[in-house]
Amino acid sequence: MNLLVFDIETVPDTDGGRRLYDTEGLSDEDVARIMFHQRRQKTGGDEFLPHYLHRIVAISVCLRRGDQLKLWSLGDPESSEAELIERFFEGLERFAPTLVSWNGGGFDLPVLHYRALIHGIAAPRYWDVGEQDNSFRWNNYLSRFHWRHIDLMDVLSGFQGRAVAPLQDIALLLGQPGKMGMAGSLVWDAYLAGERGRIRDYCETDVLNTYLVYLRFQLMRGQLDRADYDAEQARVRTLLEDDSRAHLQSFRAAWAG
Numbered sequence: 421m422n423l424l425v426f427d428i429e430t431v432p433d434t435d436g437g438r439r440l441y442d443t444e445g446l447s448d449e450d451v452a453r454i455m456f457h458q459r460r461q462k463t464g465g466d467e468f469l470p471h472y473l474h475r476i477v478a479i480s481v482c483l484r485r486g487d488q489l490k491l492w493s494l495g496d497p498e499s500s501e502a503e504l505i506e507r508f509f510e511g512l513e514r515f516a517p518t519l520v521s522w523n524g525g526g527f528d529l530p531v532l533h534y535r536a537l538i539h540g541i542a543a544p545r546y547w548d549v550g551e552q553d554n555s556f557r558w559n560n561y562l563s564r565f566h567w568r569h570i571d572l573m574d575v576l577s578g579f580q581g582r583a584v585a586p587l588q589d590i591a592l593l594l595g596q597p598g599k600m601g602m603a604g605s606l607v608w609d610a611y612l613a614g615e616r617g618r619i620r621d622y623c624e625t626d627v628l629n630t631y632l633v634y635l636r637f638q639l640m641r642g643q644l645d646r647a648d649y650d651a652e653q654a655r656v657r658t659l660l661e662d663d664s665r666a667h668l669q670s671f672r673a674a675w676a677g
Contacts, residue, residue, distance in 0.1 A: 426524065482627045512561075522571070
């Protein structure tokens with residue numbers, strides 16, 4: 421089975437903000453301030469933008485396929501949003517993997533839907549609910565209670581909004597490194613500072629945290645026995661040992677196991 425754990429990082433879609441709020445001629449930073457202000461006015465204080473006004477600047481994935489485990493960020497730091505989204509859906513077309521996320525159903529996938537719509541990106545396998553492949557009628561990416569996309573936050577909460585937990589807290593409770601000083605709320609500042617590489621690194625560590633939670637989930641539901649679980653954790657450790665990049669070595673050092 422092919423398994424793809426994924427995460428996205430986003431910033432305000434300032435081009436969209438210019439269209440919606442007639443702010444041509446202003447800098448991205450000033451447009452974003454207006455977008456946040458408009459959002460606070462509408463919500464009574466919450467400035468988190470609606471899904472369709474997020475622009476994707478990083479997509480990181482961990483692919484478990486055969487005997488391989490691979491972690492990377494799609495494209496490069498200068499890749500356009502459209503290229504990142506195209507690469508993501510091309511991977512789904514090629515491998516038809518089981519998707520794993522943390523809050524992917526509530527955030528990542530809806531953002532990908534809107535941004536793919538804006539860029540005119542086709543993803544027929546992702547949107548299939550049985551018209552092309554009959555097996556997708558009973559197990560597809562879109563249905564909340566199917567297993568082709570496992571949103572761990574949603575599943576572990578029993579699909580109850582009042583029971584959801586942040587990835588950071590669950591990761592730390594399981595002895596994982598968590599976010600190590602970075603957070604989604606800091607991505608915009610990092611982007612303005614030109615730190616696209618740092619954003620991608622952070623996205624990759626979120627994917628690692630999510631994958632380790634997934635392994636524990638599979639142990640809990642009996643899909644892995646203890647020996648298999650230990651072997652999969654060892655596979656993650658080997659991946660970290662073989663990759664000298666600083667953020668992964670920091671993750672390795674912080675991981676209690």
